[in-house]
Amino acid sequence: MANEIGKVVIVGGGIIGCSIAYHLTEMGIPCTLVERVSIACAASGHAGGFLARNWSDHGPTGPLSRESFDLHKKYGAMFDSDYRAVDTLEVMVKEDSKRTKSSPNVPDWVDKSVIGHTDVLGDLTNTAQVHPKKLSKCFIEAAQKKGCEVIIDQVVGVEFSTEDKTFIKAVKLQNKGTLPCDKLVLAMGPWTNVANQWFGHKLPTIGACRAHHIVITPSEPVSAHALFVNYRSKDGNDNPEVYPRPDGTVYICGRTDYEPLPEHAGLVEPNSESLNFLHRVGANISSTLEGSKLETGHACYLPLPENNVPAIGLIPNYHGKLYIAAGHSCWGILNAPATGKNLAELIVHGNSAIDLSPFDPAKFI
Ligand SMILES: Cc1cc2nc3c(=O)[nH]c(=O)nc-3n(C[C@H](O)[C@H](O)[C@H](O)COP(=O)(O)OP(=O)(O)OC[C@H]3O[C@@H](n4cnc5c(N)ncnc54)[C@H](O)[C@@H]3O)c2cc1C
Structure with missing residues (x-):
């Protein structure tokens, strides 16, 4: 089978590219993954890693999310990726206010400024978390053991046959020459549209x-409750998310903006005011989180698809040689396992267990 498929090259070492590499090698197909900076250097290394089984049930990604959630559980048992089931709550918080609401749902450490309703959004059967960078690395290390080569370099273009300008023969690397290629997979997250210039048309x-x-690291560990916070402050409303992790740290994310995407992940800069805000969120929710040690603070870019669904599948008019898996927005960690598995099946067998037609790239070109 590997001979029939030929050489598969994946561009992008985020969680989507790593998952594709993992699932291809599990099917006995060796591949090469090219990553410009380092594995999971972008959103896949900085995301929260929250997973919900059925929150997408009423949309096109429903089946993908369900399969992915179940695969995460399986991989959580196989890999050292800090997977665990969590309870999930929505809490309403008003900055600097006195606590006015107590609720049996709220864990002890959420002891400040909770002023409104508290809803249960998920429980140990249908919400979970994983460490995104660890899982990305587990995927790629397992793939490398089964014949995946990882090259750290930038893909800068594609070489076509001289007779047919749609017949892909190789990818061009910034530093290491050309890499022969029979199937090319674009998994470049928010940088995907840089590849428009390689093909001379719109992807x-x-x-x-x-x-x-x-x-942050609080002075004492807090329980496995993921919090979706409806946060009110004098500056307006916000929706930060708070995820305690099994290693004793607490991850807090939020504050989005449209600062232009830099040329590569190594050039991403955070806004210090946004980081200060997230620190304030922790301190306003919990006296345990107040005064916590700041371990790291950074920014990264969500890959936002034009039509609210990721593009996953074959790009037409390239002799069955060009695939894409990009645009997973705020659910790329959740949907990475099923994206990788089903795209690998599509590449190898020409069809996949899950119907990928809602994500057909041809619809979005
Ligand atoms: C703050 C935040 C929190 C999040 N939390 C969650 C969460 O809790 N749960 C969830 O499911 N999702 C979450 N997400 C979303 C998730 O992180 C993304 O959907 C996912 O990481 C996208 O993965 P990717 O592999 O498509 O892209 P990326 O992680 O961006 O990876 C793309 C890779 O391609 C490489 N690349 C680009 N161009 C080239 C080139 N020319 N040559 C070689 N390499 C190239 C880049 O260097 C990069 O490493 C969150 C996102 C953010 C920003």
Whole structure:
């Protein structure tokens, strides 16, 4: 089978590219993954890693999310990726206000400024979390053991046959020459549209939105409750998310803006005011989080698809050689396992267990 498929090259070492590499090698198909900066250097290394089984049930990604959630559970048992089931709550918080609401749902450490309703959004059967960078690395290390080569370089173009300008023969690398290629997979997250110039026409449009996060270490561990916060302050309303992690740290993300996407992930800069805000969120929710040690604070870019669904599948008019998996927005960690599995099936067998037609790139070109 590997001989029939030929050489598969994946561009992008975020969680989507790593998952595709993992699932291809599990099917006995060796591949090469080219990553410009480092594995999971962008959103896939900075995301929260929250997973919900059925929150997309009424939309086109429903089946993908369900399969992915179940695969995460399986991979959580196989890999050292900090997977665990969590309870999930929505809480309403008003900055600097006195606590006016107590609720049996709220864990002990959420002891400040909670003023409004508290809803249960999920429980240990249908919400979970994973460490996105660890899982990306687990995927790629497992793939490397089964024949995936990883090249750190920038893909800068594509070489076509001289007779047919749609017949892909190789990718051009910035530093390491050309890499022969029979099937090419674009998994470049918010940088996907840089590839428009390689093909001389428009690929599915993937926008970019900057979001911030901090990781803090509280003085004592807090329970496995993911919080979706309806946060009111004098500056307006916000919706930060708070995820305690199994390693004793707490991840808090939020504050999105449309600062232009830099040329590569190594050039992403956070806005310090946004990081300060996230620190304030922790301090306003919990006296345990107040005064926590700041471990890290950074920004990264969500890959935003034009039509609210990711583009996953074959790009037409390239002799069955060009694929894309990009635009997973705020659910790329959740949907990475099923995206990788089903795209690998499509590449190898020409069809996949899950119907990928809602994500057909041809619809978005
Ligand atoms: C703050 C924040 C929190 C999030 N939390 C969650 C969450 O809790 N749950 C969830 O499911 N999702 C979450 N997400 C969304 C998730 O992080 C993304 O959907 C996912 O990481 C996208 O993965 P990707 O592989 O498509 O893109 P990326 O992670 O952006 O990876 C793309 C890779 O391609 C590489 N690349 C680009 N161009 C080239 C080139 N020319 N040559 C070689 N390499 C190239 C880049 O260097 C990069 O490493 C969050 C996102 C943000 C911003």
